[in-house]
Amino acid sequence: MPETTRAWRVVLEKIERDLLDGTLKPGDRLAPERELAATLSVGRSSVREALRVLEVMGLIRTGTGSGPTSGAIIIATPRGGLSQLLRLQVAAHGFPIADVVQTRLILEDWTAGQLAQADGLDLADVHTTLEAMADPALSIEEFLALDARFHLGLSEATGNVIVAATMGGLRTAIEGYVREGSHRIPDWPVTAAHLVQEHTDILAAIEAGDAERARALVASHITGYYAAAGFGDA
Known part of the structure; x- marks a missing residue:
């Protein structure tokens, strides 16, 4: 899929589907940016944009670096x-x-x-x-x-x-x-x-x-x- 200004929506829709079918649940960690970008055929910048939206919505918490607190984790703060x-x-x-x-x-x-x-x-x-x-x-x-x-x-x-x-x-x-x-x-x-x-x-x-x-x-x-x-x- 070509990279567009709307490509980040593809990431949101994928995560929404995974939440609805139970593939993802609170406490689970999202796949790394590079993996999401490759799987969904979007740029990493689109993945990062989608993650920022999800964080504002209170659906994920993101952490930098490596280890158990790094990456994006599904949380429940609706x-x-x-x-x-x-x-x-x-x-x-x-x-x-x-x-x-x-x-x-x-x-x-x-x-x-x-x-x-x-x-x-x-x-x-x-x-x-x-x-x-x-x-x-x-x-x-x-x-x-x-x-x-x-x-x-x-x-x-x-x-x-x-x-x-x-x-x-x-x-x-x-x-x-x-x-x-x-x-x-x-x-x-x-x-x-x-x-x-x-x-x-x-x-x-x-x-x-x-x-x-x-x-x-x-x-x-x-x-x-x-x-x-x-x-x-x-």
Whole structure:
């Protein structure tokens, strides 16, 4: 196969097939660059490009030199890779705000319902974040960073790495539209106090095991801010 700027995709497709059919699994070492290049009839530069992509995606770890830590090893860190890729997509394409809000509603509705039905929840970090949000001296930027941390903390508490990764990847978009909307709210301190109370109520419903109320409060919280900030109906 002639070397082209797309040849690195051949390497990705080969590794994907090997993962799907079980030839490769976490902990396995990829063949050396020279061997992959010869087997797939691509240049070593294309192999190196493919490995860089896989490393960014969180699918491999690469080490230099020789010995047991050298070469490329399959690892299992989908959360980091998925979040990073989604953040890049958000940055590049500027997803419509309404789409981000609808996605939040789907993810956070599920999150609230799952947490309310779970046993042995550890929401200490979420409580700490909520307590920090109650400080009236916070700037808008500081408050909104904690707000995002609160919602991400709930998604992480579910233990579902895909939901948490998706929320993490959307965090930039969420903070962006929430920050934009904050400048259209005439009395931010009052709104901030109201948001803290909404978070408090959501957390209380979750810990009381009231899934229906928790989900309703989350929906009201997200759509209420969207409307109050002048974005229209979600």
